[in-house]
Amino acid sequence: xxxxxxxxxxxxxxxxxxALDQVSLEVEAGSIVGLLGRNGAGKTTLxxxxxxxxxxxxxxxxxxxxxxxxxxxxxxxMVFVREDQTYPDFKxxxxxxxxxxxxxxxxxxxxxxxxxxFGLPAGRAVxxxxxxxxxxxxxxxxxxxxxxxxxxxxxxxxxxAVARQIFYDRLxxxxxxxxxxxxxxxxxxxxxxxxxxxxIVMDRGRIVLTADADDLRGVATAVSGPVLxxxxxxxxxxxxxxxxxxxxxxxxxxxxxxxxxxxxAGSLHLDLTPLTLQQLVxxxxxxxxxxxxxxSA
Amino acid sequence: xxxxxxxxxxxxxVPWAPLLIPWAILTCSFVINLVxxxxxxxxxxxxxxxxxxxxxxxxxxxxxxGVASIYVLFLVIGASIIGRSLPFALALGVSRRSYYAGSxxxxxxxxxxxxxxxxALQAVxxxxxxxxxxxxxxQVPYVLxxxxxxxxxxxxxxxxxxxxxxxxxxxxxxxxxxxxxxAFTVAQLTxxxxxxxxxxxxxAWSGVGHFFTGLTAAGLTGLLAGMxxxxxxxxxxxxxxxxx
Numbered sequence: 001x002x003x004x005x006x007x008x009x010x011x012x013x014x015x016x017x018x019a020l021d022q023v024s025l026e027v028e029a030g031s032i033v034g035l036l037g038r039n040g041a042g043k044t045t046l047x048x049x050x051x052x053x054x055x056x057x058x059x060x061x062x063x064x065x066x067x068x069x070x071x072x073x074x075x076x077x078m079v080f081v082r083e084d085q086t087y088p089d090f091k092x093x094x095x096x097x098x099x100x101x102x103x104x105x106x107x108x109x110x111x112x113x114x115x116x117x118f119g120l121p122a123g124r125a126v127x128x129x130x131x132x133x134x135x136x137x138x139x140x141x142x143x144x145x146x147x148x149x150x151x152x153x154x155x156x157x158x159x160x161a162v163a164r165q166i167f168y169d170r171l172x173x174x175x176x177x178x179x180x181x182x183x184x185x186x187x188x189x190x191x192x193x194x195x196x197x198x199x200i201v202m203d204r205g206r207i208v209l210t211a212d213a214d215d216l217r218g219v220a221t222a223v224s225g226p227v228l229x230x231x232x233x234x235x236x237x238x239x240x241x242x243x244x245x246x247x248x249x250x251x252x253x254x255x256x257x258x259x260x261x262x263x264x265a266g267s268l269h270l271d272l273t274p275l276t277l278q279q280l281v282x283x284x285x286x287x288x289x290x291x292x293x294x295x296s297a
Numbered sequence: 298x299x300x301x302x303x304x305x306x307x308x309x310x311v312p313w314a315p316l317l318i319p320w321a322i323l324t325c326s327f328v329i330n331l332v333x334x335x336x337x338x339x340x341x342x343x344x345x346x347x348x349x350x351x352x353x354x355x356x357x358x359x360x361x362x363g364v365a366s367i368y369v370l371f372l373v374i375g376a377s378i379i380g381r382s383l384p385f386a387l388a389l390g391v392s393r394r395s396y397y398a399g400s401x402x403x404x405x406x407x408x409x410x411x412x413x414x415x416x417a418l419q420a421v422x423x424x425x426x427x428x429x430x431x432x433x434x435x436q437v438p439y440v441l442x443x444x445x446x447x448x449x450x451x452x453x454x455x456x457x458x459x460x461x462x463x464x465x466x467x468x469x470x471x472x473x474x475x476x477x478x479x480a481f482t483v484a485q486l487t488x489x490x491x492x493x494x495x496x497x498x499x500x501a502w503s504g505v506g507h508f509f510t511g512l513t514a515a516g517l518t519g520l521l522a523g524m525x526x527x528x529x530x531x532x533x534x535x536x537x538x539x540x541x
Contacts (some may be wrong), residue, residue, distance in 0.1 A: 075390040089384045094310045101303040102389040
């Protein structure tokens with residue numbers, strides 16, 4: 001099966017820095033994938049290249065098996081919701097009307113329902129919307145478009161927790177009704193973790209981790225307790241992070257723990273806490289680039 | 298083609314703004330000129346006849362050049378719609394090529410429609426002896442002085458030319474901001490200067506003069522159409538490199 005998105009050796013160089021450095025990845029059709037990483041990791045540049053808004057310096061990008069750049073047949077199957085989207089001087093309802101013309105599967109009912117959910121006034125000029133309302137507009141367009149490849153880049157800047165929950169719920173409900181490929185870049189990792197099937201973690205222009213979200217649960221564990229006991233337990237294991245407070249220490253151990261490990265930890269009076277996805281991403285982004293490769297070896 | 302049409306509709310989604318603004322400005326210009334012509338004494342000159350010296354109203358009337366405002370507005374609209382609406386169009390999966398073609402098609406359709414209206418207004422002006430005050434607003438000597446269909450053709454081509462020229466400016470501004478637009482202007486002036494120097498150095502001024510004096514209004518229209526095609530190609534080459 002042709003992957004929805006396939007990127008090989010993608011590099012984007014700007015005058016004084018490399019935004020993307022030999023990025024390769026694949027996204028299966030019909031999945032929700034999280035693109036995670038710090039500010040400046042290269043997420044937006046990658047998404048702009050995928051949607052043909054920016055051009056690669058080198059490397060190959062394929063969407064549904066074809067190059068997206070200036071390829072109308074591919075582009076019309078995609079929608080790109082950006083945090084910093086600029087709109088012409090018009091009203092919310094104009095933005096929705098225009099979007100509906102370009103998407104054959106546009107769902108007007110969903111758009112109306114979302115407008116009501118977010119309390120977004122259709123008659124308000126887009127430039128007079130607050131930051132959160134502007135984000136909500138992008139989300140309405142992104143979901144109602146029902147494009148085969150739907151890309152959200154930090155879609156909820158300025159949105160409150162209730163509105164974000166509406167976004168997650170609506171996204172999942174509509175995804176169940178009409179499966180498509182959804183690529184979502186976000187900082188709010190733990191919040192979005194529940195809906196992600198796969199995660200791609202970027203750092204400084206490179207992909208540092210690609211994994212199924214399920215596989216990542218329990219891949220790393222924080223072990224804390226008295227220094228000597230922790231040292232005894234972690235001897236011979238891959239250890240990432242070590243924090244010492246007085247006579248206690250907390251260490252991140254990489255690799256799954258089996259039942260024997262747990263019993264041993266219990267007898268040593270150690271606390272075991274699995275790392276959340278967010279903590280894992282923080283670790284991934286602060287480790288040397290090959291940290292994950294070493295753990296899987 | 299469907300996408301072209303949708304791009305054109307996209308520019309017009311705020312009802313009629315690009316369609317009506319040129320006419321609003323032109324109407325203002327027209328009314329001001331009309332008031333001036335109504336208040337100012339008619340152009341008279343004295344003619345010696347067999348009955349002695351008589352005062353005769355100047356048959357040529359006064360030219361205002363006021364119709365130029367609509368051409369300027371086409372330039373402005375071409376420049377303003379293209380850059381402002383590009384990022385959202387690309388977000389909706391429209392290719393630059395379709396976006397550019399749809400925008401240019403809108404400009405061409407507006408030019409043809411408005412050119413026809415200008416030709417009609419010129420006919421009214423002729424049949425009412427310059428709106429009753431000998432005002433030549435829609436008539437321009439040499440350029441817009443022929444039959445109605447030639448006025449239509451020349452107006453349409455000139456309007457389309459300015460729209461396309463405006464679009465190119467708009468794209469350059471969108472991509473490279475003020476510095477880019479300034480560099481673009483300097484490059485064009487350099488080109489004109491080079492042409493002038495070339496003509497001067499080869500002592501070809503009389504040839505150039507002959508070329509333009511020998512040019513008919515129809516020939517001029519052809520020349521404008523050729524320039525419009527060049528500008529259209531230039532704008533296309535530029536938008537292909539534009540990023541948002």
